[in-house]
Amino acid sequence: MTPEILRAIADSNQWWAIGPEMILGAAALALLVLEILLPKEHHRFIPTAAIVAQAVTLLGTLINFQTAWLGQETFAGMLRHTVYGQVARVFFLVSSLLVSFLATVCLPRTRMPRIEFYHLVMVVTAAMMLLAQSNNFVMLFVALETITIGFYILVSYFRDNPLSLEAGLKYLVMGALSSAILLFGIVLLYGAVGKVAVAGQTHTGLEFPILADFLRANPDNFVATVGTLLVLAGIAFKIGAFPFQIWIPDVYQGAPTPVTAFLAVSSKSAGIAVLLILVHGPLAALQPLLGPVLIAAAAATILFGNLAALTQRNAKRLMGLSGVSHAGYLLLGVAASLTVSWAIGAVWFYLTTYLLAAMAVFGVMAHLAGKDDADQELEGYDHLAKDSPLLAGVLAVGVGSLAGIPPLAGFVGKLLLFVAAFQARLYWLLAVAIVGVVISIYYYFGWIKTAWFETWRLPGAAESPGAHPPSTEPTLAGRLTLGLLALATVLLGFFQGPLGAWLQR
């Protein structure tokens, strides 16, 4: 290699460009050091330190939102910094802050080690932030594996609970399978680009721009088509899209509530972020193939998620299966974004509303969960409005937003996606999505009804067996967080503010 190339490679290592990830990773390591150095009685301050570190990182990212590296590639083309990458960074940081908050509610109920949980959440979040900016299949895969391996540990974190162990095992098997499928697809794409005697072939087929050029020159390459489909299948596993959603209910039920929230919000969004990057970057030339695949997957996912959630009586399984349908709506947005450019913004707006609403609901679930974290039947929500009006109110707002009831943020999110789908002329898919929303109102409102209205019983019949007051009374910080989440959900329904302006660009 010539000195110029070496120097260019060395110069492209802009460490400050990945400042938030570096700070988050260093803070995660510092937590472990603190745990060793501090005496036992001071350990209860470490979760606070973790939350403060994440808040500082979030603040720094927000202040430096318009970084000097926007639109540039760093680390020899491994990363590409875009506005959407910045949005993803903020999104994942907010999500991990809320997951850490849920952990402060749930973890003290068990005898499991606490510090490692925050460490893992922070490392996984840093990997997600890198994933949303990756510009090379090696970077993409390494970041994705960091996330997946972190989740293997997190899902089975309550290891004295058989359901948590079962969930961990299922996630391990399914995660490994999906990683293998994704890797196989990447290898096929790499092989197609690297094949001699095809126009536009090179030896470095892992970079997204080079791959995009190759696919533009050979859009009907057989190997590349198979590789693309396998990559899509691998990502569909991660977001729980239709033929690959089989692991969702058991894993969501068995995982500790904070991890369920982390899986539902961050992991799904990471998959969608990657999908957006791929569909608009390297695979853009394969639109005739991607369109039908995405539309079919979106329709099947919406219908399956909503129909399967109808009969669920466990709150965590219900959130998991309704989360599948939300992945379907998001896929609808991705499919629309192939022709309507502002649909990418609509997808991110939907993810934001989903983050706020789902975290509010998971926050209520975390406070209500008893000794057995997996046992959160809907019967446990009886009399909730009487026992704890605040939790019941937050639950109603969160669930209402997930269902897409007009004044709330979820409605605006769905509306934007549906308008995008309309403009993209996806009429059939739009019809399926609207049917899905109507179905979802049944089970979402059943949940609200359990919490707010007396269940009629025969006179003299025993009380509902599952009903119990919140096992953890929300602390002041907890009330504030839950209240803010509900407030943001209501406000975002009326006033989209800078987000709305940003959407219209």
Added chain:
Amino acid sequence: MNAVAYLPILVQIVLAAVITGGVIAASHLCGQRARPHAIKDSAYECGVQSTGRPHIRFSVKFYVTAMLFILFDIEVVFLIPWTFVYRDFLAHHISIVGPMLFFLGVLVLGLYYEIKKGALEWER
């Protein structure tokens, strides 16, 4: 590029399936089989009734050690490509020591954490 070029792979898969199925079927059809008998089917070891479980259970300590070995082994693997390009970069006065020192620092931190947590204490 068309699908016909991948015909050999299809042939390979079909061959593998046919041969595997053929061998199993042949052993079923032609193989010697005695009538099932409780004593004949029982586990037999030097004429003595076998005792204990067929699978020996290892202490979890072995797994912890094996896992730590794999961890540090893989981390050393990352050092090898670095040593290959290090001389090239050094010849042109481009310093790439800093990031690697950071990486090694994280490794040392991990080792320290592991010792403090007692993962290397065999007798506990």
